[in-house]
């Protein structure tokens with residue numbers, strides 16, 4: 001499923017127009033690719049070398065398009081930006097943005113579903129909360145190991161009475177920043193829940209409420225710390241927990257501990273997309289990240305929010321190839337190909353594959369948005385399959401069909 005980054009006309013005013021985004025993706029992607037290429041050669045990593053090649057192709061000017069005059073389902077015009085072919089790598093600025101976009105869409109569906117669970121009986125106890133759980137520095141763990149332990153620890157937490165008696169559902173994402181000394185990780189949560197004591201102090205203060213409503217005792221910081229250690233994480237201390245109440249519709253922001261729903265959604269669905277994130281990663285860590293074969297889950301739906309998922313998609317639609325290209329058989333992944341070919345042959349194979357994918361995507365965009373004109377960063381235009389009739393002609397047609 002390929003999504004299109006939509007920049008509505010209002011948001012353009014924040015100086016984030018589509019051309020700006022497109023140039024940013026291209027320049028940043030190229031930069032990361034070059035850094036990775038150098039580091040990969042230094043460390044003799046074939047996989048990282050190949051990854052650098054894929055990143056560079058994703059960042060190519062002829063791969064990044066902008067579209068003008070697109071209309072959404074409600075007929076509201078927007079400008080779009082995207083890539084014709086997606087490398088899908090965690091180090092890629094445009095693909096990370098695409099992943100964040102996909103998560104935001106799932107998150108919105110989940111939140112709308114959870115809202116339907118608010119009734120007159122539950123409304124006074126349940127509310128949306130946004131939480132940031134900052135993990136203590138995790139020493140000695142590599143990046144996937146750290147994320148896997150965090151996910152495992154968190155899963156243990158959600159199985160405990162403390163959590164189950166309070167939390168209805170929500171969304172969770174893991175954000176991490178790489179430092180020379182180790183990994184800093186945050187868990188972002190947006191949940192619908194009963195009151196949730198974050199530390200020993202609030203736990204003591206709300207003891208009466210906890211008893212009255214038959215909630216399990218405990219507090220989030222110590223419960224999560226316990227679960228993370230049970231998952232094998234070596235921690236310097238307990239995680240730090242910050243809670244923000246999500247404002248109800250029409251409610252004004254008051255104090256530092258409240259947040260709008262939109263802001264909370266954005267926070268929960270951001271990934272490694274900020275430009276500073278790459279600068280902070282040392283070269284040798286770039287190679288490690290590039291070599292990761294199976295990336296741990298960074299975004300998931302929790303509790304009742306999982307019920308918001310639409311029907312499971314047809315499994316064949318999960319195959320990221322075009323059925324006309326290879327008869328519906330899953331093509332070997334670039335990693336699998338790399339095991340059986342040398343780099344030169346691999347490059348030739350990938351080039352053919354990428355070219356076909358780009359052509360397919362160009363046709364798809366032009367077909368879906370016949371009203372729009374697309375242009376890749378290198379200046380090539382496509383689309384505008386159908387020119388909309390001038391208004392006067394359309395009005396005449398309507399009149400003619402009315403009298404007929």
Ligand SMILES: [Zn+2]
Nearest residue numbers: 058087092095
């Ligand atoms: Zn990419």
